[in-house]
Amino acid sequence: MKPIAPAYKTENIKYAVRDILLVADQAKAAGKKLLYLNIGDPILFDFKTPEFVTDAITASLKRGETGYAPSSGTAPALAAIRRDAERRGIKNVQDIYITSGGSEAIELALTSLLNPGDNLLVPTPGYPLYTAVLSKLEAEANPYYLNEEDGWQIDVEDVRRKINDRTKGIVVINPNNPTGAVLSRKVAQELVDLAAERNLVIFSDEIYDKLILDGQDHVSLAALSKDAACVTFNGLSKVYMGPGLRMGWGIVSGQEAVVGDYYRAIQKLTRARLCAPHPFMAAIAPALDGENAHLPAIVEKLRRRRDITSEMLNSIPGISCVKPEGAFYAFPRLERITDTDEAWCARLIREMGVVTVPGSGFGQKPGTKHFRIVFLPDENTLKEAYSKIGEMGAN
Numbered sequence: 001m002k003p004i005a006p007a008y009k010t011e012n013i014k015y016a017v018r019d020i021l022l023v024a025d026q027a028k029a030a031g032k033k034l035l036y037l038n039i040g041d042p043i044l045f046d047f048k049t050p051e052f053v054t055d056a057i058t059a060s061l062k063r064g065e066t067g068y069a070p071s072s073g074t075a076p077a078l079a080a081i082r083r084d085a086e087r088r089g090i091k092n093v094q095d096i097y098i099t100s101g102g103s104e105a106i107e108l109a110l111t112s113l114l115n116p117g118d119n120l121l122v123p124t125p126g127y128p129l130y131t132a133v134l135s136k137l138e139a140e141a142n143p144y145y146l147n148e149e150d151g152w153q154i155d156v157e158d159v160r161r162k163i164n165d166r167t168k169g170i171v172v173i174n175p176n177n178p179t180g181a182v183l184s185r186k187v188a189q190e191l192v193d194l195a196a197e198r199n200l201v202i203f204s205d206e207i208y209d210k211l212i213l214d215g216q217d218h219v220s221l222a223a224l225s226k227d228a229a230c231v232t233f234n235g236l237s238k239v240y241m242g243p244g245l246r247m248g249w250g251i252v253s254g255q256e257a258v259v260g261d262y263y264r265a266i267q268k269l270t271r272a273r274l275c276a277p278h279p280f281m282a283a284i285a286p287a288l289d290g291e292n293a294h295l296p297a298i299v300e301k302l303r304r305r306r307d308i309t310s311e312m313l314n315s316i317p318g319i320s321c322v323k324p325e326g327a328f329y330a331f332p333r334l335e336r337i338t339d340t341d342e343a344w345c346a347r348l349i350r351e352m353g354v355v356t357v358p359g360s361g362f363g364q365k366p367g368t369k370h371f372r373i374v375f376l377p378d379e380n381t382l383k384e385a386y387s388k389i390g391e392m393g394a395n
């Protein structure tokens with residue numbers, strides 16, 4: 001047989017978070033002890049899925065809920081998501097669909113909107129799934145830059161300048177992966193007003209919404225205007241410490257006359273793929289309706305790890321780190337290296353055994369270099385890793 005040629009649409013798809021593991025595996029095979037600060041999976045560290053979540057799933061399995069579920073999700077889970085949306089002030093909810101992880105919710109929403117040649121405003125830096133899906137759809141990522149000098153807030157004027165006649169929507173990640181920034185209410189409102197003025201769909205990725213480290217308000221963008229056409233993404237992966245449960249969802253809100261055709265297209269795609277995993281949906285109502293008693297201890301642990309991260313990294317010459325306010329990521333800047341950030345991160349693995357992800361995997365302003373840290377590991381591991389980064393130096 002001849003070699004099978006993969007589709008050209010896959011050529012530009014990169015996922016730096018996992019790609020860096022190739023370098024890490026080589027270093028490990030060569031006998032290096034590795035400290036992993038690269039993957040945002042709390043279960044790999046000292047975090048656990050709360051028992052009320054796992055109990056609900058076990059009970060569903062015992063009830064025999066192993067057949068197909070309705071394509072959008074089970075009625076109790078959908079009702080719980082609707083109640084949660086109301087509590088957040090999201091008005092005009094038109095449709096909710098439950099998916100296999102937040103990732104599938106994102107993929108279905110983008111696929112239902114974009115034609116080849118259309119573009120979507122994507123935060124830069126930002127979570128790389130969006131650009132990967134755009135590549136698959138032959139649509140363009142239209143990067144807007146987050147402002148490092150302003151705590152990685154969105155520069156609304158930059159967004160305005162980048163809108164053109166093929167721009168269909170804007171992605172906002174709040175709190176952001178990889179920067180850990182939490183969007184201020186003022187900027188959020190400006191953005192929602194701009195989107196309404198220019199007829200853009202807002203994709204608001206709020207998967208880290210309850211991991212807020214300094215007690216600020218988390219603002220759901222869809223709550224700021226009942227007319228904004230918005231898809232809000234969330235799930236059980238991060239706040240409920242269950243990324244392997246693969247439970248996510250999308251909430252479509254706005255005026256029926258505006259978003260009706262669009263959410264019906266999403267529904268067609270949800271029907272075509274039948275349903276998300278049925279027994280896991282049983283965890284959604286107890287999670288969203290419960291008291292979140294697991295959260296204060298988690299947030300406290302993350303706050304201490306964030307403080308160590310920001311203090312130790314900022315004390316290394318050549319590194320500056322905006323203090324993250326949410327999620328469990330930091331995006332420190334390499335101010336004076338002459339190499340690429342990929343080369344610097346590879347050297348950090350080979351020489352020091354510290355695994356981080358190069359900033360270029362998330363997009364960054366031309367001329368700047370960064371790396372992404374996951375501060376889920378325990379305090380001692382983080383201190384050891386940052387000492388080693390200091391020892392190698394950021395030159």
Ligand SMILES: Cc1ncc(COP(=O)(O)O)c(C=O)c1O
Nearest residue numbers: 101102103127177207235237248
């Ligand atoms: C911003 C953001 N959105 C979506 C996802 C994907 O979520 P899920 O694991 O539920 O598919 C992630 C995972 O890291 C993320 O960081």
